[in-house]
Amino acid sequence: MRAVKDTRRYWLPLAAAVLCFYAASLGLPPLVAYVLIVMGVGFALDAGTTWLARAGGNGGLHEYKQ
Numbered sequence: 001m002r003a004v005k006d007t008r009r010y011w012l013p014l015a016a017a018v019l020c021f022y023a024a025s026l027g028l029p030p031l032v033a034y035v036l037i038v039m040g041v042g043f044a045l046d047a048g049t050t051w052l053a054r055a056g057g058n059g060g061l062h063e064y065k066q
Helices: 002-006 008-024 030-054
Strands: none
Touching: 008 030
16 A cells, blocks of 8 residues: 555556546547647656656766766
8 A cells, every 4th residue: 555655646647647638539629628638748747757756867967067
């Protein structure tokens, strides 16, 4: 249970993205589908950047000073 609690910052936005994409594919009006697709991409980017930020040693300003 602890593993689920610790990683909910990743899987909750991914689950929301999947739900947004699924809802957009149900034949809703185009404007609603567009908003859902944009929200889904935002959720996926949020989960991806959070996952990358937690990965250690992937570079950054503190490691590669100019």
